[in-house]
Amino acid sequence: MKLTVDQLSTTIEQKSIIDQITMFVESGQFVGIIGPNGSGKSTLLKTIYRILRPNAGLVSLNNEDILKFSHKEFARSMAVVAQEGSAPFDFTVEEIVLMGRSPHKRFFERDTLEDAYFTRTALVKVGLEGYSDRSFSTLSGGEKQRVLIARALVQKASFLILDEPTNHLDIHHQLHILDIIRKLGVSTLAAIHDLNLAAAYCDVIYVINEGEIVKHGTPSEVVTRSMLKEIFKVDCTVTTHPITGKLQISYVSEGMYKGSTLSQTPDTTVG
Numbered sequence: 001m002k003l004t005v006d007q008l009s010t011t012i013e014q015k016s017i018i019d020q021i022t023m024f025v026e027s028g029q030f031v032g033i034i035g036p037n038g039s040g041k042s043t044l045l046k047t048i049y050r051i052l053r054p055n056a057g058l059v060s061l062n063n064e065d066i067l068k069f070s071h072k073e074f075a076r077s078m079a080v081v082a083q084e085g086s087a088p089f090d091f092t093v094e095e096i097v098l099m100g101r102s103p104h105k106r107f108f109e110r111d112t113l114e115d116a117y118f119t120r121t122a123l124v125k126v127g128l129e130g131y132s133d134r135s136f137s138t139l140s141g142g143e144k145q146r147v148l149i150a151r152a153l154v155q156k157a158s159f160l161i162l163d164e165p166t167n168h169l170d171i172h173h174q175l176h177i178l179d180i181i182r183k184l185g186v187s188t189l190a191a192i193h194d195l196n197l198a199a200a201y202c203d204v205i206y207v208i209n210e211g212e213i214v215k216h217g218t219p220s221e222v223v224t225r226s227m228l229k230e231i232f233k234v235d236c237t238v239t240t241h242p243i244t245g246k247l248q249i250s251y252v253s254e255g256m257y258k259g260s261t262l263s264q265t266p267d268t269t270v271g
């Protein structure tokens with residue numbers, strides 16, 4: 001499924017938060033949004049998944065305006081793992097994951113064997129086998145995040161939106177979850193703080209700053225020392241990982257080393 005965002009602007013309390021954003025996710029692509037804190041990543045995603053109404057512009061899935069979709073149609077098309085993952089009541093892990101099946105059911109329709117199968121396999125995929133009866137509220141932050149990813153998986157939507165999917169996850173689970181999502185081959189748009197993960201997993205990266213897209217392209221076109229200096233205000237080296245061939249950012253700050261200056265560091269950088 002293809003996503004088109006055309007000249008999208010959202011204002012909150014008379015303040016422009018995102019301004020005339022245009023972006024594309026082609027079918028099967030994994031596209032990342034990176035940007036400093038407060039640059040508008042979540043606002044952009046919330047406008048795309050219809051929590052916020054835009055002031056101007058259009059979002060379409062396969063050339064159809066998303067505002068014209070019914071709630072169920074939209075939920076069958078787009079699954080979301082949002083940043084604030086909380087449940088209003090204390091549900092079990094299984095109940096939370098099963099909620100992902102509701103767009104495929106009629107009102108009050110009972111859960112089927114297929115629903116139970118999808119739920120079980122999704123929990124195994126995210127490494128939470130045996131957690132079905134646990135109460136969601138007692139889980140750790142990382143476990144909760146993986147339950148919400150399992151819920152998005154059982155939704156079987158053709159488009160995935162992830163707002164900081166690796167938030168709370170240890171490094172093993174960060175890589176594991178991103179591997180699972182890449183393997184799904186479903187069109188995905190994800191806000192990602194970790195620039196090394198963004199560079200390693202994304203086909204295309206958009207950089208947002210102060211509510212505007214300032215750069216986009218492949219990781220090697222976008223993730224450069226000069227971009228990191230200009231937008232993220234950090235110095236770094238950008239090299240190629242000897243095993244994966246992906247970009248590898250190593251950050252450098254004054255507090256990290258003694259007796260030398262940034263200008264003396266070897267310039268093994270790209271960009």
Ligand SMILES: Nc1ncnc2c1ncn2[C@@H]1O[C@H](COP(=O)(O)OP(=O)(O)OP(=O)(O)O)[C@@H](O)[C@H]1O
Nearest residue numbers: 012013017035036037038039040041042043044191
């Ligand atoms: N409901 C709101 N009311 C007022 N301001 C808001 C609201 N929601 C977002 N903002 C402001 O909009 C700006 C963008 O916020 P947003 O959450 O989209 O940024 P972000 O790039 O996702 O940030 P982070 O990396 O910190 O998660 C911020 O300055 C934020 O304070």
